[in-house]
Structures are given as C-alpha cells and as structure tokens.
Amino acid sequence: MAPFLNLVARLLLVALGYYIGASVGFVLTFPQLTPSVLWPPNAVLTTALLLTSPRRWWMYLLAALPAHLAIELPLLPPALVLGLFVTNCSEAVLGAGLVHWLSDQPGRFDTLRRTAVFVACAGVAGPFLSTFPDAALVTALRGEPFWSVWSTRFPSNVLAELTITPTLATIALASQSRLRGVSLRRLGEAALLVCGLLVVGIMAFGGPPGGSVGRLWLLHTPFALLLPFLLWAAVRFGPGGTSLCLLTTVMLAIDAGMREVGMFATLPHREDGVLALQVFLTVLSIPLLCMSSLMEERRQTSQTLEQRLGFEAMLARLSNAFVHLPSSEMDRAFEAWLKRIGEELRLDCLALLEFAPGGEEVVVRWWSAIAPDTSPQTFRPVDFPWAVARLHRQEAVTFSDPDDLPRSADRERAFLRRHGVRSGAIVPLEAGGRVLGGLAVVTLTDALAWQDHLEGRLSLVGEVFANALARRESEDALRVSEGMKSAILAALGSGVAVLDREGTIIAVNESWTKHAEEADTTSASRAGMGDNYLAAWRQASADAASGREALAGIHAVLDRRREAFALAYPCSGSLTGRWFELSAVPLHRAAGGAVIASREITDWKRAELEAQRSREELAHFTRVSAMGALAASLAHELNQPLTGILSNAQAARRFLQVVPPDLAELHAILNDIVEDDKRAGEVIERLRELLRKGDFHALPLDLNGLVRDVARLLNSDALIRNAQIQLVFTGRPPTVIGDRIQLQQVMLNLLVNAMDAMAECTQERRVVTVETATSDDGFGRVCVRDAGVGIVPGMLDRIFEPFYTTKPQGMGMGLSISRSIVEAHGGRIWALNNPDGGSTFGFTVPLAGVNVS
Amino acid sequence: VSHERRRVILVDDDPSVRRGLERLLRSADYVVESFPSVQAMLAGADLTGASCLVLDVRMPGPSGLDLQTALAQEGDDVPIIFITGHGDVQMAVRAMKAGAVDFLSKPFDAEELFRALDQAMARARLSRMSRGDAS
Numbered sequence: 012m013a014p015f016l017n018l019v020a021r022l023l024l025v026a027l028g029y030y031i032g033a034s035v036g037f038v039l040t041f042p043q044l045t046p047s048v049l050w051p052p053n054a055v056l057t058t059a060l061l062l063t064s065p066r067r068w069w070m071y072l073l074a075a076l077p078a079h080l081a082i083e084l085p086l087l088p089p090a091l092v093l094g095l096f097v098t099n100c101s102e103a104v105l106g107a108g109l110v111h112w113l114s115d116q117p118g119r120f121d122t123l124r125r126t127a128v129f130v131a132c133a134g135v136a137g138p139f140l141s142t143f144p145d146a147a148l149v150t151a152l153r154g155e156p157f158w159s160v161w162s163t164r165f166p167s168n169v170l171a172e173l174t175i176t177p178t179l180a181t182i183a184l185a186s187q188s189r190l191r192g193v194s195l196r197r198l199g200e201a202a203l204l205v206c207g208l209l210v211v212g213i214m215a216f217g218g219p220p221g222g223s224v225g226r227l228w229l230l231h232t233p234f235a236l237l238l239p240f241l242l243w244a245a246v247r248f249g250p251g252g253t254s255l256c257l258l259t260t261v262m263l264a265i266d267a268g269m270r271e272v273g274m275f276a277t278l279p280h281r282e283d284g285v286l287a288l289q290v291f292l293t294v295l296s297i298p299l300l301c302m303s304s305l306m307e308e309r310r311q312t313s314q315t316l317e318q319r320l321g322f323e324a325m326l327a328r329l330s331n332a333f334v335h336l337p338s339s340e341m342d343r344a345f346e347a348w349l350k351r352i353g354e355e356l357r358l359d360c361l362a363l364l365e366f367a368p369g370g371e372e373v374v375v376r377w378w379s380a381i382a383p384d385t386s387p388q389t390f391r392p393v394d395f396p397w398a399v400a401r402l403h404r405q406e407a408v409t410f411s412d413p414d415d416l417p418r419s420a421d422r423e424r425a426f427l428r429r430h431g432v433r434s435g436a437i438v439p440l441e442a443g444g445r446v447l448g449g450l451a452v453v454t455l456t457d458a459l460a461w462q463d464h465l466e467g468r469l470s471l472v473g474e475v476f477a478n479a480l481a482r483r484e485s486e487d488a489l490r491v492s493e494g495m496k497s498a499i500l501a502a503l504g505s506g507v508a509v510l511d512r513e514g515t516i517i518a519v520n521e522s523w524t525k526h527a528e529e530a531d532t533t534s535a536s537r538a539g540m541g542d543n544y545l546a547a548w549r550q551a552s553a554d555a556a557s558g559r560e561a562l563a564g565i566h567a568v569l570d571r572r573r574e575a576f577a578l579a580y581p582c583s584g585s586l587t588g589r590w591f592e593l594s595a596v597p598l599h600r601a602a603g604g605a606v607i608a609s610r611e612i613t614d615w616k617r618a619e620l621e622a623q624r625s626r627e628e629l630a631h632f633t634r635v636s637a638m639g640a641l642a643a644s645l646a647h648e649l650n651q652p653l654t655g656i657l658s659n660a661q662a663a664r665r666f667l668q669v670v671p672p673d674l675a676e677l678h679a680i681l682n683d684i685v686e687d688d689k690r691a692g693e694v695i696e697r698l699r700e701l702l703r704k705g706d707f708h709a710l711p712l713d714l715n716g717l718v719r720d721v722a723r724l725l726n727s728d729a730l731i732r733n734a735q736i737q738l739v740f741t742g743r744p745p746t747v748i749g750d751r752i753q754l755q756q757v758m759l760n761l762l763v764n765a766m767d768a769m770a771e772c773t774q775e776r777r778v779v780t781v782e783t784a785t786s787d788d789g790f791g792r793v794c795v796r797d798a799g800v801g802i803v804p805g806m807l808d809r810i811f812e813p814f815y816t817t818k819p820q821g822m823g824m825g826l827s828i829s830r831s832i833v834e835a836h837g838g839r840i841w842a843l844n845n846p847d848g849g850s851t852f853g854f855t856v857p858l859a860g861v862n863v864s
Numbered sequence: 865v866s867h868e869r870r871r872v873i874l875v876d877d878d879p880s881v882r883r884g885l886e887r888l889l890r891s892a893d894y895v896v897e898s899f900p901s902v903q904a905m906l907a908g909a910d911l912t913g914a915s916c917l918v919l920d921v922r923m924p925g926p927s928g929l930d931l932q933t934a935l936a937q938e939g940d941d942v943p944i945i946f947i948t949g950h951g952d953v954q955m956a957v958r959a960m961k962a963g964a965v966d967f968l969s970k971p972f973d974a975e976e977l978f979r980a981l982d983q984a985m986a987r988a989r990l991s992r993m994s995r996g997d998a999s
Contacts, residue, residue: 654881659883
C-alpha cells in the first residue's frame, strides 16, 4: 500500500504546485499586461514529468487538470481554459519527453551535458514549440495579435522553465535523500548569499516599497551588482542553488516591475522593459546554469576522486591493521573498523556476518549510524537460508527494495522489513576457496541507488575481513593443536629438549627441568634453557667414552647425517649409579635443529644386568657340571703328559748312572719333559678358562681355532667313548665377534651332546663332524653333525627350552643356555634331523667387521 | 740273559708316553719295539720271542683289551702289562682275569713297571720251560 499512497501524495503535490504556480503566475503580471511575466505551472508540470517515468505521465497531467480548472475557470472562458491546459501540457510533455530521450538522468543538473540537454529541450524547445498553439489559441479566442501573444508568452515560459524547474527538481531530489553532513559553515554561507542577494536585488530593482534607496544608488547599471552573487551561487551551490537565486532575482525584478518602482519606473515602454528583463535573466541564467553544473561536475569528480583516494587509504590502513593483529584482538578490531568504514563511506549500517566453525551459528557484528547499541548478535543459518546459500555459492546479493527479493527469501524479507531496511547489498567473504561469512551494507532511511563502485569497495573490504577471519581460524586451530602438543610434552615422563642448529636448548618440558635440577655440574643432564647441550656433554667428561659417542651422535643428527641416534649411558656425579637413555632426532624445519629425549632407564638397566648375571651364573654352573662329567676324560688328558714326564725323568736318572752319560739322550729327554709339561699346562689352562666366571667380553676371534680348542679338550672323552671328532674347515676362516668362553661352552655342549647321542651306536658310526663356514649374510656358521639317535619328531621345537632333557642325569639346561648365549651374540641356533640318521645342530655368530643390527 | 729274552713290545697312541717308556725300558737293558696302535703293531712286530707286551688300553682303533682277547684266542700266552690313564676297577679285574701280568695306572713309577716286567719275564721263562723250550 505504501507505494500507492506515495504516488497519491505526489499527485496531490503536483496538483497543489500547479495551483500555486498558476496563482503566482496570475499575480506576476505587470499592470496593463495580460500575460504573466513568469508562468510557473508549466515548469511545475515539467519538473513532475522529468522526475517520473513516462508511463505515469498521464496521471500527473490529469492531477494538474483540476488545479488548472480551479484557478482559471473563474477568470477565463471554458474553451480557452481547456485549450490553455492542452498547450501547457504540451510544453511540459515536449520538453520532458526530449530530455528523457536525450539525457541519462532527467531531472538532474549535475553535469554540463544534462544541464545543456535540459536547457535546450525543456528550457527552449518545449516553450518555443508550445507557444505557437498557445498564441494561436489566444488569438483565435481573444482576438489578440498572434505575434504579440507569442512574443510575450515565449520568454515568460522560458524564464519559468529555466529558473523554476531546476529549483523544484533539486528540492525534490534533495528531499528524497537525507541532508547529512551539511555543515554549519555551509548553512552560514548560504544564508549570507541569500541576504546579500536580497539586499542587492532590492536595491537594484528599486528598493523597498515606496523607498528611495534606488535613487541613492549612483551606478547606472545596478544589475551588475547581482552578478557576483549569482556567480557565487553558481560556483558554490550548484544548479539548484543557482536556479533558486535566479528565481529570487526574477521575483524581485517582477515585484519591482509590478509596483512600478526603481528602474522599471523610468522605462518609457513597459513591454520593452519586461521583455528586456526576461531576455536579460534568460541569457544570464543559461550560462550560469551551465557554469554551475560544470562546477558541480568538477566538484563531484574531485569528490569522487577524493572519496576513492580516501577509501583506498582506508583500505590500506585496514589491511595493515589486520596483517599483524593477534587473533585475540580481532573481534574488537572488526567492530572498530566497521564503524570507521561506515562513516567513511557514509553508510547507514554495515554488518559483518561470520559463519562460526561447525556451521551452527552466524555471528553478526554490526555498526549503525543511528543505533547506539551495536553488540554482536548470533543467529542460526536457518534464519537466513536463502542468503546463506547464496553466500556459500560465492554470489553477492543486491536489492533496492526488500520486495525485490525472490519468493524463497521470505525469512530474509521479513527480517529486513522488521528492521526497517530499505535497500542493501551483501558480498561473500571468501578466502582460500572457502566462504567464511559475508559483509552487508543496508540503508535504513532511503533506497540507495546501488552503484557499482560501492559493491566493488564492499568486496575489497570484504577481502581484508575474509583474510583476517581465515587467519584467525587457522591461528585458533594452531593454538588448539599447540596446546595439545604442550600438554602431551608436559605429561611425558621423558625429558624432552629442542635444540637449535648450534645445539642450544630452545625449549624443554617439565621432566627435563626436573632431571636438570637433580643433576650436578658433572652431568650433561644439567643443561637447561639457553645452555648449549653439546657444550654440556663436552664438560661432562666423567664417562669419556659415552660422552664422545653422545657428542658425535648429536652432531650427526644436527648435521642431518643421521635420522636418529640413541645411546644408553651411566651417569656420574650426583646421579652415579643411574642410567639414562638419550635419543635424538632431527627437527625437520628450515632452521634445522634436533629434538632430544632423555629418560631414566636405571631400573630397566638393573634388571638387564641382573638377568645377565643370572645367565652367566647359570652358564658357569652348567660349565662346571659339564666339567664334572668330563672329569675322567680330563684325568686321562692330564695323565698322558704326566706319564711321559715321569717316564722320561726316571729314564734320565738311570742314564746318569752310566759313565759317561749320553748327553744327547739326556737332552732329548729334557726336551720331551718340557713339551709334556707344556701340554699338561695347556690342558689345565683350557679347563680353567671354561670354569672361569667371566663377564661378557665380545672380541674378534677365530671360529676355527675356538672349535679346535674345544675338540682338543674333548679328545680324551672321545677316546674313552670310542668316538671320533672330525673337523672340516673349508674356505676362509671366519673371524667372528663374541665372548670366547661363552662360545666355547656352546661348542662343548653341542659336542658332548653329539657324543652322548651316539652312545648306543656301533664304533664305526661314532663320528662327530664339525664344519665351519662363512655365510654370505655376515655370519660365521658352525654345524655339528652326529650319527646318533636323532631327535624325536615333534620335539625339535622344544629341545632349546629350559629343563628339556632326554638324559637320566641331565639338567636340561645345556641347549637352553646355548641358545641364550647365541642369541645374546646376535646369532641363532637350530637343530634338525639328518636324512641319513642322526641330527645336526648349528649356530651362527656375526662376523667381525660386519654391521649387524 | 739274552737280548732276545728281554724283548718288549710297547703300544701306546701317545708319542711322548711312547718315547719316555722306550727310554726307561732301554735303561733297564730291555729291547723295545713301540707302535702307536694295535694295527701298526700287528703289521710290524714279530710276536714270537717277545718277552712281554706293554699295552695302552684306550687307543684309536682296537684297544689293548681287544688285543689280549685276540691273542688268548690264538693261544698265544705272551705276558701282557696294561698301562692306562683312564682305568677303572672293572677294566682291571677283566684284564687280570684274562691273564694280564699287571694293570698300571698312568702315571706310574719306574719301579712298578720294572717289577711287573720282572714278573712277566719270569712268567715267560716258565712258559717256555713248560713248553719244553730249553733254550
């Protein structure tokens, strides 16, 4: 209903204007002259038609008819009245039609082109053409001379069009938009101008009624004094102000003319005076109007330029403000900048819509020129389904009236109406292909004529906001993940430190600090934030070997030569007796560095040492047991050299009784005694070696030699058992890394087992074959093959388990210990049945010089 | 006493023991032939006329006891002295029952060996006399 009422109001306004205009027109006649000096109704009509679409002209013309009839019927014959209405209308229609046809903005005078079109079409052509029928009508009905009528009515109409139409149009347009930002200074200037104009006008045209000011005036052409004021208006107040001043001048002149005072009183022919006044004012008004529109155009151009510069400067400040803004301060900044932008762009209301992560909420921050409270509001996306969907499609929305929105935007329309929104635009905030929200501008008091540059500016501002939102989102996400990481780090029992490229500690967790507090200066664990970890290791030289290893390893990791380094080391100083494990990995970032993790492994180490000790004790025990079993054969092994020694010695004693003694013989005897003694010593030595309780010493050793020693030790045993031990060494002798005693024990076990297995065999079959070889995969291999009873099928897996035994006196520890020894060496042990009877036991030990993890 | 009568055959796998015993026996005017194994002895020695065999029990190949059994089966009653580094009572009993002169555990004193050899010589003499060998 509102548009209809609006239209009716306008029609009434036009009718009223026409009525008043005609009344004034009738008044503004010089005595004894019928035509009006200034005929405003036509100008009123022209203004109305200029400002409306041609489709609605008929309404305005019809609305003017009653006013026309009301004012003229009492004075003139009806036929003339109707005829004059037609000619009045024809002037307005002709003039406005031409302007509509030629001008891009009829009713506006802010460019030279628009003003020129108006002057030519509505100001001159319209009145020129319409005055012919007008004059013809008057001539026909009133009998007045045609040219006389024409020549009085034409300038009267032209003057009215030129002075009244711009005034009315400017007022009409100004009334539609708010007069905002009009400064007091400008109002004062306008008032000064009007006062000056009135004073000078009154003086120029004859002064106040009955006064004699004019006579006091010495100049012969007082009109000239009006020019500064009119120029002032043209330069400073645009076409609207200029035409208003012109109108004022015209009115003053006509008033003087009507009262026959001032200059008009001196004119011999009043008609000439009127015409001269009209021509003078017309000629004056055309360049003034043109000049004022030129000035207006220039002002608008510079204003636009200034605005654009201002906007760009603001945009630069805006993006500067957000570039390094911490995300915690962004909310406040958003609000502050909405206000700034709104004021800069002279907007009614500006709103920033933010789609909260998760898509559950739309947070709206806003600024309004008229609402004092602009606290943020939260909506759900379903409150604006259509707009949210459009934004998500990265489409802007512009509407000059909520009614223009499509049917599917019911909720949006209802919301906008409820808040009195007249028009608006919203652009999506997009960053990295994701829509984060929207930036909206709406007008509350007036339908904004949407200009492309406003939407463009909105988009530019939106871009800054979108980037800020995106950054805040990623910073928030980063903070969450950082928080999680620090929580994990803090909760870790291991001490964690981050080193920079030079080895300086740049971050530690709580556990690290705790360890550092426990340590004294002799330990590298002492190093805390800001200390150089490498230097700490260099100083902590208590354990030189592990210190060197740690330094080399950390260096390698810092230099990216190693992807990981780990070291278990015993502590010194206040932490003596405690073990720590250090691990280092490179920090994968441009600046380099490493992450060090340190954890205490004392308990673990202690358990390991305990286990090792138990294993060694058990191994020793089984070695002693094995020796017990071998006692008889060992006795034999020793008895042989002892027998040789005794025999030789006694023989020598007897040879010495012979005179002269055979010295050569004695010499040979002594040699044999020495050899036998050595032999006995070696047996004892081997025995003692096996019985020794030793720590684990891994050294390079000749596997063949080791096998030979053990076989020799078992020589007597084999003899007693009527068994043979054959050694088959082929290829390169394997040099392995291992503990001699432990590997001898394994060998002893396997050989004794092999001979035990052959106890029931015929003598010919009692052969144990020992083969050694070097395998390609970096191991030395030993295989012990017997021709015995073999292993019961299904027990192959179990024979290495502790307490598994087939012997009445056996403990079942031999193979189990052998396995633990071999595996401690990094090798493996196995058993299998030979196809031709008996079984083969084999084991491997890593070769020296080959890296085996 | 002729040399022939004092001929001793020694079998022991250990060269050092062999050399020591050889010297000891030579010092007591025995003639000694020594061999590292039973097979070598059987291949190289003339048992006839040997006054005594000094045998190690455990040797690679046939043992001294095996040889004793084999000789008994042949009817050869040459006296045998066993020497062993790893003897037990059963082994000694078995050897003595089978007619061994003595069973000596290594290491043994020279006098023990000479006593056993004297017995062996006596037994050999008796044996020769009983066979009517009056030489």
